[in-house]
Amino acid sequence: MFFEFNKYIAPAFYFNLYYEFNNKYCVDYAKLTPEEQALIDFDSEYKNRDSSYIDAAYQAFQKGIIKDDSFSFVHQNKVTNINDNYRFVKKYFHPLWVYYILLIRILCFKNPFIEFKGFLITFKVSKINIFAKINNHSSFFSFNSALLNNRPLISIIIPTLNRYKYLKNVLKDLENQNYKNFEVLIFDQSTPFKADFYNGWKLDLKVEQQGEKALWLARNRAIQKSAGEYVLLYDDDSLVEIDWIENHIKCLDFFNAEISSGVSIAVIGSKVPKHYSIFRWSDQLDTGNVLIKKDVFRKVGMFDRQFEKQRQGDGEFGLRAYLAGFKNISNPLAKRVHLKVKDGGLREMGSWDAYRPKKIFAPRPIPSVLYLIRKYFGRDAALLNILFNTIPSLVPYRFKRNRFIHLIGIILTVCFLPFVIFTIVKSWRISTNMLKEGSKIDKLI
Numbered sequence: 001m002f003f004e005f006n007k008y009i010a011p012a013f014y015f016n017l018y019y020e021f022n023n024k025y026c027v028d029y030a031k032l033t034p035e036e037q038a039l040i041d042f043d044s045e046y047k048n049r050d051s052s053y054i055d056a057a058y059q060a061f062q063k064g065i066i067k068d069d070s071f072s073f074v075h076q077n078k079v080t081n082i083n084d085n086y087r088f089v090k091k092y093f094h095p096l097w098v099y100y101i102l103l104i105r106i107l108c109f110k111n112p113f114i115e116f117k118g119f120l121i122t123f124k125v126s127k128i129n130i131f132a133k134i135n136n137h138s139s140f141f142s143f144n145s146a147l148l149n150n151r152p153l154i155s156i157i158i159p160t161l162n163r164y165k166y167l168k169n170v171l172k173d174l175e176n177q178n179y180k181n182f183e184v185l186i187f188d189q190s191t192p193f194k195a196d197f198y199n200g201w202k203l204d205l206k207v208e209q210q211g212e213k214a215l216w217l218a219r220n221r222a223i224q225k226s227a228g229e230y231v232l233l234y235d236d237d238s239l240v241e242i243d244w245i246e247n248h249i250k251c252l253d254f255f256n257a258e259i260s261s262g263v264s265i266a267v268i269g270s271k272v273p274k275h276y277s278i279f280r281w282s283d284q285l286d287t288g289n290v291l292i293k294k295d296v297f298r299k300v301g302m303f304d305r306q307f308e309k310q311r312q313g314d315g316e317f318g319l320r321a322y323l324a325g326f327k328n329i330s331n332p333l334a335k336r337v338h339l340k341v342k343d344g345g346l347r348e349m350g351s352w353d354a355y356r357p358k359k360i361f362a363p364r365p366i367p368s369v370l371y372l373i374r375k376y377f378g379r380d381a382a383l384l385n386i387l388f389n390t391i392p393s394l395v396p397y398r399f400k401r402n403r404f405i406h407l408i409g410i411i412l413t414v415c416f417l418p419f420v421i422f423t424i425v426k427s428w429r430i431s432t433n434m435l436k437e438g439s440k441i442d443k444l445i
Contacts, residue, residue, distance in 0.1 A: 002058055003051075005085040008101045009093060011381035011388075012315075012373045014283045014322045015061075029056040032065065039063050039133045043091075051084040058092070064135040064278040066255060066329070082118035090125035098122075104387075131274045140254050140279070140333075147253035154182035154245060154291070155226030159218035160236040161189040163344035164197050167236045175202050179245040185226055187218035190344075215345075216303040216313050219287065220442060223297060231297070233314075235288035237345060238264075239337040247333040248291035255279070257327040258296050259318075262289035262334035275330070282330035285318025289336045292321075297444040300324050305440040310368035311354045319376055355389045363427030364420070365389065370431035375439075386424060 007016060029040065040059045046052045060067075079085060089098050102119050106112055156174065160167050167186075174184060183204040189212070198207045206225070210218055223231055232248060244262070251260040261282040287303075300320045307313030321328060355365045365386065373382040 002054065003079040003085050003088040005089050005101055007381065008104060008384060009089070009097060011384040012377055014319055015281075016381075017319075017323065017376060028067075029053055029060075031067070032060070036060070036065050036135065039065065039135060041128070046081075046084045046087060048079065048081045048084055051079045051081060051088075054079055055088065055091075058088075059130060061281060062130050062275060063133065064137065064275075064280040066135075066279065066281060082114055083121050086118040086122040087125055090122050091128050092130060093127070095127065100388075104384075131278075134278050137254075137279045140250070143250065143254050145250045145253040148179075148246065148249050151179075151181045152230055152249070153228035154179070154230050154232050154249070155222075155228035156182055156184045156232045156234055156245075157187075157219060157222040157226065158184065158234050158236055159187045159189065159215055159222070161213060161215075161345050162191065163236045163341070164190065164194055166339060166341060166344075167197075170234070170236055170238060171201055171203060173240050173242075173244070176242050177245050178242050179249065182232070182245060183227060185222040187222050189213045189218065214305075214308050216305050216308050220302040220305070223294075223302060224445060226294075229294045230291055231294055232291045233287040233289070235336075235338065235345075237339040237341045238288060239339070240289075240335070244334055244336070247331065251279070251329055251331045251334065252291065252293070255327065255329045257329045258293045259285065259321060259326060259328040260291040260331045260334060261285055261318075261328055262291075262331050262336060264289050264336055264338045266338045266340055276335075277332050278330075279332065280330050282318075282328040284330075285314050285321065285328065287314035287317075288338060289334065290314075291334070294444070296321050296324075296326050299326075301441040301443050303441070305442075306371060306434050306437070307368045311366045312369055312372050316372045316376075319372075357423075361423065363430055364423035365427055367427045367430035367434060370427055371434040374431060375435060390420060390424070 002015065006013065010016070029037065029042065032040075040056050040063070043052055043055050046055065079088070086098060086101075089101060098119065102115055105115050158167075158170065171184075174182075183206060186198070186205065186207045187210045188207060189210045193209050195207075195209075198205055208221075208225075210221070219233065230249070230252075232245065248260045248262060251257065259282070261284065263276040264286050265276070300317070303313050303317050307316065318328065354369045357364055357366060369385070370382050373385055
């Protein structure tokens with residue numbers, strides 16, 4: 001769908017992979033309405049004319065233009081023209097990316113004359129603000145949703161582990177929802193289990209004590225036992241507004257989608273991405289805040305238990321749903337505040353960050369990360385992902401926003417290079433065994 005150099009910036013980007021329906025995620029610039037075309041700055045400075053149209057499709061994707069039209073160039077090949085690729089990177093990404101890509105390509109024995117030529121020709125190209133003009137889907141707010149009016153039963157699923165303090169606020173938010181036709185299935189893995197905690201709530205609560213501390217097992221079992229045809233996955237350390245459920249349902253109806261991916265605003269960690277403020281094709285799935293039609297599970301299966309006590313099981317499921325042709329919309333109105341508390345939950349079983357294991361000699365990254373990338377994107381994508389993410393992972397999670405602190409990460413990587421390599425090799429070997437063992441995906445009965 002995009003330019004070849006996108007693989008260096010986002011090695012595990014969903015849309016780097018093709019499938020038989022992949023055209024639906026792109027748009028034909030010529031078929032856009034005049035209002036939609038006005039949102040796109042058509043760039044005729046690319047050497048290859050096809051590159052100009054794919055640049056336009058990339059803008060449409062980022063700006064929230066959602067169409068099902070096929071795009072005649074996209075399904076054939078990615079843009080491979082070197083000059084055009086450097087231009088694309090300079091236009092849409094931080095200036096340091098182009099230096100990083102140039103270095104990687106030289107180290108990978110690409111023709112240095114061609115690379116430096118492409119780099120120099122586009123040297124004066126400036127980064128643009130792609131979100132200066134966006135499709136705000138203003139008709140969404142006046143949309144009379146038939147699905148919402150039909151009041152379908154929503155099954156809200158919450159696995160929890162030693163977080164009663166935060167789960168209390170979660171249940172209060174659910175009691176206050178405008179939309180009332182929902183059940184709440186809680187699979188509680190806490191020690192000790194506090195049965196009395198669940199008394200007195202004005203909710204259709206179905207609570208099950210689960211002895212095994214296993215996140216994906218809990219979600220799979222809850223989905224199997226859910227009564228609704230719409231499954232709303234939620235975390236036990238989150239806060240939402242009173243129209244949260246309503247906005248999820250309405251999104252599915254408005255865009256004729258199967259998945260509404262609510263945005264998650266973390267109180268610590270990375271900056272809030274600008275694209276979180278608009279409806280757009282979603283390139284992720286977060287089981288802390290997502291509404292999914294049950295038919296998706298029936299077709300692609302449940303969550304892969306290879307990710308148990310590790311990371312990115314939700315990302316892998318989202319990728320499977322994408323490859324199966326399901327429409328996943330990023331929904332800015334169904335937002336949650338993710339507290340990312342230090343105690344309880346997956347934090348007790350592993351780590352809250354894919355590249356920051358809790359123990360110093362633990363594999364880096366978490367092996368399931370390499371399992372996912374190697375399985376779907378291949379070895380080279382996994383190596384690129386390691387290269388870019390290892391350095392910042394050596395500084396504490398709370399400093400992810402601080403670019404200066406990342407320089408310390410570079411110094412630490414150099415100083416402790418043998419140790420870093422040891423933990424990476426360890427993770428690679430474990431992921432190799434996971435790949436040999438194969439996926440552990442049950443079907444929805």
